[in-house]
Amino acid sequence: MISIQQNLSELEKSHQLRTTVLDCYLGAIENMARYAVDLDAAITAPHSKHLADLAAGLVDASTEELAESRGTLRGLLRDYRDRAAKFLGDLRKQLSNTAQALREMVEGLSQSDADHHDKLCNALVRLREAANSAEGSAVRAVVGAAADSIALSLDQMRKQHQLTVVHLQTELRLLHNRIDSLETKVTNDEVTKFSNRRFMAEYLGAIPAEGACLLILKIRGLAEARARFGAAIADDVVATFGRRLRNAVPRDAVVGRWSEQDFLAVAAPGKAAGGLPVKQVAEHLSMPYACMIGGKVVRIPLAVTAESLVAGPGATPEELHARVAEAFQ
Numbered sequence: 192m193i194s195i196q197q198n199l200s201e202l203e204k205s206h207q208l209r210t211t212v213l214d215c216y217l218g219a220i221e222n223m224a225r226y227a228v229d230l231d232a233a234i235t236a237p238h239s240k241h242l243a244d245l246a247a248g249l250v251d252a253s254t255e256e257l258a259e260s261r262g263t264l265r266g267l268l269r270d271y272r273d274r275a276a277k278f279l280g281d282l283r284k285q286l287s288n289t290a291q292a293l294r295e296m297v298e299g300l301s302q303s304d305a306d307h308h309d310k311l312c313n314a315l316v317r318l319r320e321a322a323n324s325a326e327g328s329a330v331r332a333v334v335g336a337a338a339d340s341i342a343l344s345l346d347q348m349r350k351q352h353q354l355t356v357v358h359l360q361t362e363l364r365l366l367h368n369r370i371d372s373l374e375t376k377v378t379n380d381e382v383t384k385f386s387n388r389r390f391m392a393e394y395l396g397a398i399p400a401e402g403a404c405l406l407i408l409k410i411r412g413l414a415e416a417r418a419r420f421g422a423a424i425a426d427d428v429v430a431t432f433g434r435r436l437r438n439a440v441p442r443d444a445v446v447g448r449w450s451e452q453d454f455l456a457v458a459a460p461g462k463a464a465g466g467l468p469v470k471q472v473a474e475h476l477s478m479p480y481a482c483m484i485g486g487k488v489v490r491i492p493l494a495v496t497a498e499s500l501v502a503g504p505g506a507t508p509e510e511l512h513a514r515v516a517e518a519f520q
Contacts, residue, residue, distance in 0.1 A: 241486030
């Protein structure tokens with residue numbers, strides 16, 4: 192009888208401990224949702240809602256569901272961290288651009304056409320001296336008023352000139368930024384930040400073809416993910432893939448996106464032909480890629496095949512490009 196009572200007491204303590212731990216776990220998630228730093232409504236509001244929904248769904252959860260929730264919580268926090276970092280990075284960039292514009296404005300306002308300004312000021316001084324002399328007493332009032340009016344107009348013209356210069360400087364800076372942005376888009380894939388097919392084709396034509404070592408990478412599963420989950424999710428997956436690919440090849444290798452599911456890595460000229468690890472790269476990149484969909488962690492499997500391509504003696508850039516195009520067919 193005593194043994195049964197002891198077992199019941201231990202069972203009650205265990206149940207109470209589980210209830211307390213669950214309450215603390217749910218309370219922590221709810222507090223994360225409630226006290227998330229409000230950066231932007233489009234970022235913070237969905238994050239807080241997903242956390243609140245997660246906590247509400249775990250009230251009567253089973254042990255398996257509680258264990259799975261750890262991955263979901265980790266994914267939510269990682270996603271919010273990435274979005275917050277991007278938001279803060281954009282803010283820093285805007286602040287830097289604003290500060291630069293203000294510096295240019297101050298510099299423009301502090302500059303003037305000193306030569307013409309000094310000449311006109313000296314002429315006004317002589318005009319006032321002549322009006323204040325005994326010979327100019329008859330026209331003193333008229334000449335003095337005219338000199339004051341000219342001085343005021345000169346000051347206004349100087350300020351307008353400075354503002355015009357500042358405006359032109361700002362427009363030129365924005366134009367240069369726009370040109371740089373367009374040039375980047377022309378040569379880079381926006382999702383992975385790798386070089387695009389156009390740049391890679393030009394690069395293959397510029398490097399010595401003989402002995403060139405290339406890595407041909409083909410992905411299976413990305414197109415299916417785009418069709419099933421949409422373009423945004425597919426872009427998140429391929430961005431993660433791109434980061435892993437960059438870390439899997441030598442630092443000095445040139446990596447590009449040939450098409451949606453095809454990637455090309457080129458060893459730096461002069462490197463050994465075995466400089467690109469084919470088998471290791473394929474194994475490292477073939478895996479399920481986690482992404483957030485509606486506050487839930489979804490793992491999208493990608494299968495990657497890798498093939499080494501080494502140009503033989505006497506190879507020409509045209510032949511190298513043709514072999515690459517054939518490999519991706």
